[in-house]
Amino acid sequence: MVRTVVAGIDGSPESRAAAEWAAREAKLRGLPLKLVHVWEPVPEPMAQAPLLGAETQQHWSERIPRETAAGLRLRHPGLEMSVEQLTGGPAEALTKAAEDAELLALGSRGLSGIGGFMVGSVGLSVVAHAEQPVVLVRADEQAADEHESDPVGIPSAATPYRPVVLGLDPVGPDDSVIEFAFDAAARRSAVLRVINGWSLPPYYVYGLSADVGLYDEIARQQAAALAEVLRPWRRKYPDVQVVEESRSGSAANFLVDVSSGASLVVVGRRIRRNPFGTHIGPVTHAVLHHATAPVAVVAHD
Structure with missing residues (x-):
């Protein structure tokens, strides 16, 4: 199996920063980049709401990785890249995705834009359970x-x-x-x-x-x-x-x-x-x- 550098993306500025860092790292290592987007289904009553219907959910779940990949291809021509969409709990899915990766990059929000991270529950859970290296990247890197x-x-x-x-x-x-x-x-x-x-x-x-x-x-x-x-x-x-x-x-x-x-x-x-x-x-x-x-x-x- 070909090893990859994996970036978890969710459309946030910090996940875009992680994807950018992962693209640079993949080029340094001479490896393909895989973008992983995890869609966590909303409860059924909420899914029936007009703004959260099945078509809206599908639109956003497809748009995030598509737009992220398009931007990276422009900035990193020649980089081999793939996109994987998963369904389930983000922490569990990303930890699983890291199993066959060279490393996993995730985004973390900067504290007040000055220094430090705000590591969310998903990031902490992945860091605590993944057995491959996990890299936390601040927004706007x-x-x-x-x-x-x-x-x-x-x-x-x-x-x-x-x-x-x-x-x-x-x-x-x-x-x-x-x-x-x-x-x-x-x-x-x-x-x-x-x-x-x-x-x-x-x-x-x-x-x-x-x-x-x-x-x-x-x-x-x-x-x-x-x-x-x-x-x-x-x-x-x-x-x-x-x-x-x-x-x-x-x-x-x-x-x-x-x-x-x-x-x-x-x-x-x-x-x-x-x-x-x-x-x-x-x-x-x-x-x-x-x-x-x-x-x-x-x-x-």
């Missing part, structure tokens, strides 16, 4: 938003990509998350910034007052652990420039802070096959809601 500014301060597709950012805990790292980030940076010829946020164990607090060098020693240990995890990946991707940043403090806060200058933020999510709850994890949850760049959530065991 354009191609230039992934690139550095030109000399007059305007992002341009002719300028280099902004860095890819990876949130990584060197204790129990997962290869699939690291490889996704390195691969994304390699395809963009972008710098990879690897962020490790760590906290002092409670029993060190009193020791710090007696040994002023203890903090520095812990910082060196954390930096060394991060470097050790990344060493084989540097060898595997020798052309990727890696910047390692090990800091004391909240990993989520650091990732949110650097997201404003990133083309993509990559975080992990441990797979929990309990069908109830979101199971996203506090760092990933915070990054999803507050980062200002597209966020890729990579599920792992």
Whole structure:
């Protein structure tokens, strides 16, 4: 089966942004793009209303993917593209659609147009249950938003990509998350910034007052652990420039802070096959809601 990049669309500005991002990603990966539109039937009494009749529902369910695909074909000539229309609950249908995908892109509304996401229940459910990477894209993301500014301060597709950012805990790292980030940076010829946020164990607090060098020693240990995890990946991707940043403090806060200058933020999510709850994890949850760049959530065991 041919792998595809999948974008979930519903006609909203944020889903159009996700489709645009997915089209660019499909071209970077040399893969076809599939647009998936999920139509959730309305209750029968509402379906009988004049404005919600069967013909109106069919019109809108066909118009959204048709117009989205037409716009993408104009902006991305030569990109292989298909459209799939599904019926049912959007979260369940999109999670199912992601099973055979290279990744799934979904839209998320920006908070007040300034920074951060407003991740709806569908997006959170898909992120929590899909076992393929899911990328959340804010509304109004354009191609230039992934690139550095030109000399007059305007992002341009002719300028280099902004860095890819990876949130990584060197204790129990997962290869699939690291490889996704390195691969994304390699395809963009972008710098990879690897962020490790760590906290002092409670029993060190009193020791710090007696040994002023203890903090520095812990910082060196954390930096060394991060470097050790990344060493084989540097060898595997020798052309990727890696910047390692090990800091004391909240990993989520650091990732949110650097997201404003990133083309993509990559975080992990441990797979929990309990069908109830979101199971996203506090760092990933915070990054999803507050980062200002597209966020890729990579599920792992």
